[in-house]
Amino acid sequence: MEVKIGVQHAPREIVLESGLNAEEVERLVADALAGKSQVLSLEDERGRKVLVPTDRLAYIELGEPTVRKVGFSAV
Template identity: 75%
Template sequence: MEVKIGVQHSPREIVLESGESAEEVERAVGDALAGKTQLLSLSDDKGRKVLVPSDRIAYVEIGEPAVRRVGFGAL
């Protein structure tokens, strides 16, 4: 699952591949935005943990990973 997190006052977004389902990520984001936790905590496929302060989250985009195309095929 690809997750993009926009952080306030930061020109770049955080992009990670998570092994969690869309529902689990949505629940974690919802808890962080509702004030139940002060940090949004997500783990990526490589075992790294990403922590974002809840009050700095601008947006979260949850989607399937894009398949990379290789070659010179027609568009």
């Protein structure tokens, strides 16, 4: 699952590939925004953690990962 996180006052969004499904990520975001924690914590497929303070979240975009095409061909 591709997750894009917009952070207030940051010029770029955070993009990560998560092993969680959309419902699990949505639940983690909802819990963080409800005040159950002060930090949104997500782990990518390589085991790296991304921590974002909940008061700095601008938006979260969930989507399927894009498959990259390899090679040179005329389309």
